[in-house]
Amino acid sequence: MTSVYAAPEYINGLLTDKSNVYSFGVVLLEVVSAREEALYLPPLENRPQLQQSQLEKGGYIDPFLIRTKKMGTASLRIFVEIMESCLQFNWRERPSMGDVVEKLEYALQLQEEFTESAK
Structure with missing residues (x-):
């Protein structure tokens, strides 16, 4: 299955700089879920806000990231927040x-701190 990177507003022929942000959000979703077909997960507007318990349980996050503890919770949470903000249905948001x-860059800084403290 091939992912579709086009923003929802593309259906109406509207393309903005934020259409590219949406496409980048799809890439981030594929990274965090480790699934190429990540776009076919339920739309973000139909998902509850990501809570700490969902983050720990994995939700749509690849269980490997949680299980191996190679990524710090704080940096993972920021990464997911970025991804969700990029995938807002309304381009203005x-x-x-x-x-x-x-x-x-902030998520990377948190991850570097996590990695250093794990040594």
Whole structure:
């Protein structure tokens, strides 16, 4: 199955900078779920907000990330928040790509701190 990276507004012929943010969100979802067909998970607007217990249980997150504890909970939570914000159905509610980069850099910083403390 091939994932569709086009933003929902593309159906109406509307493309904005935030359409690219949506496509990037699909890539992030595929990374965190370790599934190419990640887009075919239930739409984010039909999912409850990600809670700590869902994060620990895995939800749509690849169980390997949880089981191996190679990724810190704080950095994983930020990564998922970024992904969810990119996949907002309404393009006006998506962050700018600059905001995405800034938050990804923060998630990376948290992950580096986690990795260093695990040594």
